[in-house]
Amino acid sequence: MSNLAIKHGAINLGQGFPNFDGPEFVKDAAIQAIRDGKNQYARGYGVADFNSAIAERFKKDTGLVVDPEKEITVTSGCTEAIAATMLGLINPGDEVILFAPFYDSYEATLSMAGAKITGITLRPPDFSVPIEELKSKISKNTRAILINTPHNPTGKMFTREELSTIASLCIENDVLVFTDEVYDKLAFEMEHISMASLPGMWERTVTLNSLGKTFSLTGWKIGWAIAPPHLTWGVRQAHAFLTFATSTPMQWAAATALRAPDSYYEELKRDYMAKKAILVEGLKAVGFKVFPSSGTYFVVVDHTPFGLANDIEFCEYLIKEVGVVAIPTSVFYLNPEDGKNLVRFTFCKDEGTLKAAVERMKEKLLRK
């Protein structure tokens, strides 16, 4: 889609990276770290000061006190944390439950680990967890369940009730939880809840996160996994042979980032809420059915009022005839048919770009 977009000069509301830069104080910290000679291999599981900054942040967010030396592993983006978790803690043949739609690296890395994937589809309008289906699929043979909240691509946030039900099923069946929380600071409509903070869950949960979304620095690829020592052991075994260590100066800068004052996070949220309003109101005015998005910088719509056969045809039409890029969601499902009516737009773009995309759609996208 991005290649087609370049060819047609389309406005890219597809791939989830900001078209604006990260904060000056974090970039300055990176430059300073390089100038200060922090340029050789970092310790495998992270620069000590960064591990501490992650622990401080996690305590502020969840109330949990973790040991930065034994319970935190720094990785090259959340993507590596995901891979290290799957490869380090899943054995060939292990059953893992995956909610679809999902971030594509889950399925890929589970396949690399030889997992047996059991899918459960979250369906519009609210993409809530089908509890009865979950109860019928989880068992003592289940090794782990994957959660992503706030959720890419739908913007769904798992409610406390959903998380509590999942938690009690995991405790009952002795199941691990891998929870991807990279959008935790982009929670607009409700409070973000970390699975690890629920009673009885810390000892069976790996929490995955990264710097990219919160600090508009997706190209830095700094991530981490937080887990009790017996799970961290597995994550580190895999990490040691995936990348061994992550960029040293960027870890020093990331420590500065995570110690940002509350006002940074408040402003980030305010900015994104303004962007979201422009896109959501615009998409509604164009004629899409827009599904509620509580967090992330994504929103999912039903494209069927415009008469195209499926999400891929719609996205191709949107690029070639209208000049706007969206992402077909069928790529996020085990069964692509489940996503054929839905496409994803992102609002991690400056307001001028969002308004221009909406104008193009208002002008050229006609209902059939």
Ligand SMILES: Cc1ncc(COP(=O)(O)O)c(C=O)c1O
């Ligand atoms: C749900 C989810 N997890 C992880 C990532 C990747 O994070 P990172 O860039 O830190 O590897 C993304 C990026 O789009 C994502 O949407």
